[in-house]
Amino acid sequence: MKIIEWFGENFIGVFQAGGQQFVGYITGIVPLLVALLTFTNAVIALIGRERVDRFMKASAKYTLLRYTVMPLLAVLVLTNPMAYTFGQFLKEEEKPAFYDAAVSMVHPVTGLFPYANAGELFVFLGIANGVVEAGYSQGSLAVRYFLAGIVVICIRGVVTERITKFLMNRAA
Template sequence: MDLFVKLAEGFMEMIKAGADVFMGFVTGIIPLLIVLITIVTAFIKLVGEERIFGFMKKLSRFTIFRYTLIPFFSLFFLTNPMAYTFGRFIDEKKKPAFYDASVSFCHPITGLFPHANSAELFIFLGIAQGFAQVGSQSKLALMYLLVGLVVSLMRGVVTERITEFLMKRNNVTKQNAA
């Protein structure tokens, strides 16, 4: 009988711990996310979607921007998973590389801009909690963002080259790629 009592008490303690974490989210991160999403939405409305989209189309011509700034802006403005729709500004042959760069950037952007990929926030917070004991959580978030941009660029360029190689090898032309 004591075993069942201990199991029931342990189960209730687990439920209470979960409730404490949930209340921390309700009073901490959830209002932050709502405010960030509201600010980003207001910014898009003020500037205008057409201007933002035109700017992205111009940026897509340059490799370094295609795999750093466009994934950053797409995740910042549209958040995950809508961010991948910015692929419409990218040439058809370069879309796989853009997607690879964007997916690679989902974690790094979360530290400074949690609204961009809120599902990944819990992973970042887990890492940051340990880091906060020895350093600055903000410094970690910034380093994470910068390294993420470099990794996104590298992955985008490599994936672009692989895509070009495979398209040449399989005789894929622009007409049948679209």
């Protein structure tokens, strides 16, 4: 009989803990995400959608900007998965590399800009929890994750572009 009582008390405890975690997200993370998304959209509205489009077309001309600035802005402005539509500003042989860079950027921005890829937020917060418990700063982790992401997307973009051009020339 004691086992049944223990099971009953602890079984509902799992759901109570889940409910407390959910309330924490609703009162903490969700308002933050809404505020960041609102701010980003307000900045775009102030700058003007046409200017943003012109800037993206100009950025597409230069390899370094094409695989750093463009994917970063795409992820911050349009979030995941709409960020990939910024590929419309590129030549056909550059689109696979842009996609590779953009899809690689949706993870590193999560620590600083959680609205950009909310699905990844839970992974980042899990890692950040361990880092904080080890005595380090979550902010420091977010900045390092972001900077490493910029380097990685640039490398991936350049390498993928070269591979794509090689394969396209070979097929022709």
